[in-house]
Amino acid sequence: MSAVKNVGSRVLFAATGRNYILPAVYSRCSSVWADVPLGPPDAILGITEAFKKDKNPKRINLGVGAYRDDAGKPFILESVKKAERQMIEEGLDHEYAPISGFPAFTEASAKLALGDNSPAVAGGLNATVQGISGTGSLRIGGDFLKRFYTKSHEIYFPTPTWGNHTPIFKDAGLTIKPYRYYDPKTCGFDFNGALEDISKIPEGSIILLHACAHNPTGVDPQPEQWKEISKVVKKRKLYPFFDVAYQGFGSGCIDKDAFGLRHFIADGHTLCLAQSYAKNMGLYGERVGAFTIVCSDKKEQERVMSQLKILIRPIYSNPPIHGAHIVAKVLNQPDLRSIWLKEVKQMADRIITMRTRLRDGLKKEGSSHNWQHITDQIGMFCFTGLKPPQVERLTNEFSVYLTKDGRISVAGLSSNNVDYLASAMHQVTK
Amino acid sequence: MASVFSDIEMGPPIEVFKMVAEFNADPHPEKVNLSVGAYRGNDGKPWVLPVVRTVEAQMASDQTLNHEYLPVAGLPDFRTGACKMILGEEDPAIVQNRVAGVQALGGTGALKVAADFLRQNMKYEYVYVSTPTWENHKSLFTKAGFKVKEHRYWNAKTCSVDLEGMLEDLRTAPPKSVVILHAVAHNPTGTDPTQEQWKQIADVCEEKKLFVLMDCAYQGYTSGDLDKDAWSCRYFSQRGFEFFIAQSFSKNFGLYNERVGNLCVVCKDSDSKSKVLSQMELNVRVVWSNPSNHGARIVATVLNNPPLYAEWRESIKTMANRILFMREQLHQKLKAIGCPGNWDHIVQQQGMFSYTGLNEHQSEQMVKRFHIYMMKSGRISMAGLNSQNLDYVAKAINTVVTESMGQAQSRI
Numbered sequence: 001m002s003a004v005k006n007v008g009s010r011v012l013f014a015a016t017g018r019n020y021i022l023p024a025v026y027s028r029c030s031s032v033w034a035d036v037p038l039g040p041p042d043a044i045l046g047i048t049e050a051f052k053k054d055k056n057p058k059r060i061n062l063g064v065g066a067y068r069d070d071a072g073k074p075f076i077l078e079s080v081k082k083a084e085r086q087m088i089e090e091g092l093d094h095e096y097a098p099i100s101g102f103p104a105f106t107e108a109s110a111k112l113a114l115g116d117n118s119p120a121v122a123g124g125l126n127a128t129v130q131g132i133s134g135t136g137s138l139r140i141g142g143d144f145l146k147r148f149y150t151k152s153h154e155i156y157f158p159t160p161t162w163g164n165h166t167p168i169f170k171d172a173g174l175t176i177k178p179y180r181y182y183d184p185k186t187c188g189f190d191f192n193g194a195l196e197d198i199s200k201i202p203e204g205s206i207i208l209l210h211a212c213a214h215n216p217t218g219v220d221p222q223p224e225q226w227k228e229i230s231k232v233v234k235k236r237k238l239y240p241f242f243d244v245a246y247q248g249f250g251s252g253c254i255d256k257d258a259f260g261l262r263h264f265i266a267d268g269h270t271l272c273l274a275q276s277y278a279k280n281m282g283l284y285g286e287r288v289g290a291f292t293i294v295c296s297d298k299k300e301q302e303r304v305m306s307q308l309k310i311l312i313r314p315i316y317s318n319p320p321i322h323g324a325h326i327v328a329k330v331l332n333q334p335d336l337r338s339i340w341l342k343e344v345k346q347m348a349d350r351i352i353t354m355r356t357r358l359r360d361g362l363k364k365e366g367s368s369h370n371w372q373h374i375t376d377q378i379g380m381f382c383f384t385g386l387k388p389p390q391v392e393r394l395t396n397e398f399s400v401y402l403t404k405d406g407r408i409s410v411a412g413l414s415s416n417n418v419d420y421l422a423s424a425m426h427q428v429t430k
Numbered sequence: 431m432a433s434v435f436s437d438i439e440m441g442p443p444i445e446v447f448k449m450v451a452e453f454n455a456d457p458h459p460e461k462v463n464l465s466v467g468a469y470r471g472n473d474g475k476p477w478v479l480p481v482v483r484t485v486e487a488q489m490a491s492d493q494t495l496n497h498e499y500l501p502v503a504g505l506p507d508f509r510t511g512a513c514k515m516i517l518g519e520e521d522p523a524i525v526q527n528r529v530a531g532v533q534a535l536g537g538t539g540a541l542k543v544a545a546d547f548l549r550q551n552m553k554y555e556y557v558y559v560s561t562p563t564w565e566n567h568k569s570l571f572t573k574a575g576f577k578v579k580e581h582r583y584w585n586a587k588t589c590s591v592d593l594e595g596m597l598e599d600l601r602t603a604p605p606k607s608v609v610i611l612h613a614v615a616h617n618p619t620g621t622d623p624t625q626e627q628w629k630q631i632a633d634v635c636e637e638k639k640l641f642v643l644m645d646c647a648y649q650g651y652t653s654g655d656l657d658k659d660a661w662s663c664r665y666f667s668q669r670g671f672e673f674f675i676a677q678s679f680s681k682n683f684g685l686y687n688e689r690v691g692n693l694c695v696v697c698k699d700s701d702s703k704s705k706v707l708s709q710m711e712l713n714v715r716v717v718w719s720n721p722s723n724h725g726a727r728i729v730a731t732v733l734n735n736p737p738l739y740a741e742w743r744e745s746i747k748t749m750a751n752r753i754l755f756m757r758e759q760l761h762q763k764l765k766a767i768g769c770p771g772n773w774d775h776i777v778q779q780q781g782m783f784s785y786t787g788l789n790e791h792q793s794e795q796m797v798k799r800f801h802i803y804m805m806k807s808g809r810i811s812m813a814g815l816n817s818q819n820l821d822y823v824a825k826a827i828n829t830v831v832t833e834s835m836g837q838a839q840s841r842i
Contacts, residue, residue, distance in 0.1 A: 031698040032641065032672045036551055039708035042715065045502070066498060074496040084490045091483075093476040094725075095468060096686045099447065132535065135719035148438050164715065171716040239434060270433065284499045285723035296433035306441035313444060314570040315542055315717065316535035321687040322724035323497075 043163060047401045056399035060417050062408040063401050065215070065380045066284055067249075067347055070414045075347065077282050079340035083329040097321045099309040101130025101290070105324040108331035109290040112254065113211075113244055113275055115262055120294050127304040128292040129312065130319040133284075134245045134276030135164060137291040141241060141274055142172030143311050144293070149239065151204035158182070158194070158208070160405065162215045162243075165208065174206070182217045187373030187385045189219045191228075198232045207238045211273070212257040213250035213379020216407040220250070220378055226260040230267045240264055242273040248280045250379045252348030254341070270294050277327050279380065280344050286323025347411075354413040355382065361422025369429060382408050390428040398424035445565070445805060453803040461801040462819045464810040467617070467782045468686055469651075469749050472816045477749070479684050481741045485728045500720050502711040504533020504692075508726040511733035512692035515656065516646060516663050516675055523667050523696050530703045532693040532710050533721045537647045537678025538566060540693040541610075544643050544674045545574035546713045547706070548608055554641060556607040558600060560584070562785075562807060564617045564645070567610055576608070584619050589775035589787060593627050600634045609635060613646035613675065614659045615781020618809040622780065628662050632669055642666060642673035650682045652781045654750035656743065672697050679729050681782065682746055688725025753782070756815040763824035770831055784810050792830040800826040 041049070047063035069075045100106065106128040110121050120126055131137030146153060155174045157165055158181030166176050179201065180193030201207065209229075212220055221229060233240055242261050248254040264271055277288040291308075295301040312318075330336045352375075359374045374382055386394070386406035394400040400421060402408045413421065449465035471477045489495055503509065509531030514524060523529045534540040548554040557576040559567045560583035568578050582595030600609060611631070616622050623631060635642050644663050650656040663675050679690035693710075697703040714720070732738045761776045776784055788796065788808040796802045802823055804810045815823060 031702045032639075033552065033697065033702045033706055036702065036705045036709060038705045039712045041708075042502070042711070064499075074498050076493070076496050080497070081490075081493075088487050088490045091478070093478050094482070094685050094687050095476050096466070096680075099444075132718035132722075135715075136717070139717055148435060150437070151434060164719070167716045278499075283497050285497045285720070287718065287720070287722040293435075295435065300433055300435055300438070303438045303440045304435060306443070307438060309444065309447075310441040313538075314566060314573045315538070316689060317538035317566065318536075318687065318689070320535065320689040320722035320725065323722070 044403060047403065050395075051401040054399050054401075058417075058420055059399035059401070060412060060421060061401050062412040062421075063403060065279070065409045065411065067279060067282065067380070067411040068414065070350065072412075072414050072416070075282055077340065077343045079330050079336045079343055080281055080283065080326055082339070083326045083336055086329060087325055092325065094321070097130075097318050097324075099312050099318050100128075100305060101319050101324055102321070102328070104332060105130060105328040106290060108328055109275055110292050112331060113247065113258060113261060113273055113292070114265060114294075115255075115258070118265070120265065124298055125295045125301055126292050127295055127301045127308060128290055129305070129308045130324055131274065131289040131291045132316070132319065133278050133287040133289040134243065134274055135168065135289075136287065137274035137276070137289040138165070138243065139168050139172060140291045140308065140311060141272055142169045142174055144308060145206060145239075145241070145272075146173040147311070148307060149206065151239070152202065152206060154202070155206040155208055155241070156198075156201055156238075158210065158214070160216060161208070161210070165243075177201075177205075179207070181214075182219055182383065184385070187219075187383060188376060189221055189225065191221070191225050195228060195232055198229065198238070199236065201236050201238060203237045205236075205238055206241055207233060208241050208243060209260065211242045211244040211247065211261045213246035213381075215245065215379070216381050216403070216405060217383040218377030218379050218381045219383070221260065223259055223263075226263050229260075230264050230269070233264075234267065234269065240269055240271040242271060244273050245276040246279055246379050247275070248341070248344035249348055252345035252352075254344070265294065270296060277323065281327060281330065281340070283323045283326065286326070287320055288323035288327050351380065351410045354410050354418055357418045358410075358413065358422055361419050362426055365423055365426035367426045367429065380409055380411055382410050384408055384425070386425070386429065393428045394424055398427070400424050449797075449803045449805065452797075456801055458801040460819070460822055462803065462814060462823060464802060464804040464814040464823070467681070467811050467813070469681060469684060469782075469813045470816065472752065474814075474816050474818070477684060479742065479745045481732055481738050481745060482684060482728055485731045485738065488731075489727065497723060500533070500723050500726070502714055502720050503707060504531070504721045505723070505726045505730055507734055508730040509533055509692060511730055512677055512679075513694045515733060516649060516660050516677055516694055517667055517696075518657065518660065518664055521664060521667050527700050528697045528703050530695045530697075530707045532695065532707065532714070533726055534676075534691040534693055535689040535718060535721055536680055536691040537645065537676055538570065538691070539689060539718075539721070540676035540678070540691040541567070541570055541643070541645065542574070542717070543693045543710055543714060544676055545571050545576065546717070547710050548641060548643075549575045550713065551709045552641075554606045554608050556604055558603060558607060558609040558640070560596070560610075560612070560616070562618055563610070563612075567645070579603070579607075581609075583616075584621065584785065586787070589621070589778070589785070591621055591623050591627060593623065593630065597630060597634050600631075600640065601638060603638050603640055605639070607638070608641040608643055610643050610645055611662070613644045613649070613662050615648035615652040615783075617647065617781070618783050618805070618807060619785040620779030620781050620783045621775075621785070623662075625661065625665075628665060632666060632671070635671070636669075642671055644673065644675040646675050647678040648681055648781050649677070650743075650746040651750055654747040656746070667696055670698075679725065683725075683729055683732075683742075685725045685728065688728070689722055690725035690729055753812045756812050756820070757784070759820055760812075760815060760824060763820060764827065767824060767828050769824070769828040770835065782811055782813055784812055786810055786827070788827070788830065792834055795830040795834075796826055799830075802826055
């Protein structure tokens, strides 16, 4: 920072490699942000940046979690395109939406997660607001709990969890604590470790659970395990916060992917959940999500809704509507919904196929390691089990880009590159 | 088991949304909505700009367009287009590459990005807002951790800017103070400083090292001329200020619900600009991660396509002219029916809103007796007026003013 204040433009050019014209007023009068440090690059987005700079034609980007088709291109869902064309025909206006979003979207969203026949939704007990995709919905939830959940300001995360969970909830003012989740020895679910840790969590704390397709590990509890988790959570009187970012995208079936969440509801928990439509409808950049608190009665639902609106207004006032219209149409119109269900299964199936091919590929290469976890895990991501030095080799020697924790985005695999990856992985692990 | 939220109280309703809800529920045939600040045509209906329809139809039929994540700071073409639009292509800061845009969720979102950065990264403590100001300024900055202070602005007696009072108050500002200035078409008063007054305001900001945040929600919408409405922002840039401009594209593009906004960051040098940008990106990542695509893409397409841009400029004129016409008409009608008081402020004020001067009681009467929905501050949205309801509104104003002559404010 002092370099910026005290030296001239030539030295700065040498230091930064950037050429710019300094107005006369600059060099003697310090900028009001002279002390602002350059922020570190985002770890995940940084990988894409590095990938783009790599000239190797065999390069593979397995960093960011966005679905790709077998040609490596973004997949534009037909159900989404149809909905958009309908919107044009209907000549919709762009008037401000209600702060909480519009009911056709919020109600459909709640039903998707909780079930079409959910008694909670039928009874109007869900306080559901549109949120800015998963991130925004999690953030509203964090803000709300900080302000109104008086029993505890501690939230327990599975280890590991999505990289942005910690900054989001920390910024909301909650204290982050861990519970065991991933077993590096088996590359699977540490069921006993999780139950042990959860049974020791102070009563009343908040517990974050990934509904399905755990990010980053791809490791999900089995239905019987969900039941046990529910029991312990109940015993400790914990408040469950479900992150539902991949419904449908995990197994290909929206109901199967919601099993854990719906079991908790059936088991009598009052809980909250954040949903994202980024992956399962390919609406990443339209920022469509929802945050729901399941309330005990209608009056409480009204009070909670009023407070959610007060939280949202001073952040962005009301939500962006284009994506929400699309989701509402797709979920509410039977013809579009049935196309969408096929498409989401298509995406999930391609991922499962790639997992199988990668595992088979490693076997073919002659790898002696057990790679079963590749097909046991589910969803966008796979925790390969590779250690940081091996990851580094994969990137430096083979132009395969992935995060340091050994996580790969399976969606980045295709018929064209899966064999190359198998061979590269074999090279760094043999 | 008692609910964990049993102690939560019902939050107070937000006035403008409450007004709209009550208006919608009102069956009265002559009801008029003069509350929310959204443009209406002379038919009383929302107006989607033809150029927006054109671009949206193009986008819907474009098989190659996807919905991938935007960068954290938003769509690059949108950001540069937005900054150029407010500062002008020839602005020295733009030419010297020391301006950056951060796409945000509407004007509100842009203010949020500014507030979080100023508080968390720069440790500013106080924010000065005008009395009155858009009510969300106070909530937003309070939530961002600021202590809110108000400076004098609206002189109710003269229906003009109380510049002396404003400057006096700003001169008492402690160090680490931000000041929010309305670039044009002050909300809710519609009353802006003159160019000479802006110069004096800039002098005090410089003197007290106040951090200037321009709230620019009505560029083009006010006079019909983008450059004219940008004067105050361009002046501050030319004077060498480091400052922010929170831009909204809700009104001038009619894209209210797509949440299209831009925080224009003006720095002394390119290096600072990069650092500020990098910190804002980190802040944004924990609030909404990256901004929404649809509306920004529409705006970027229009700003970067000369025929579409020209068409858009015509549409802005259409909207601004209709508002100006309604001001003229209301003014004329009030004079014609002999409504007590001086109503010149209706035509002197500019933009979406008018601070009529009606007091709380009179404003409530307008709502309760005449089903004319307006804010209890006396603010009306000129866009809600049209040739069908002008007479009715003028008569209603005349009635409530005449009847409460004893309690009226001195100018009316």
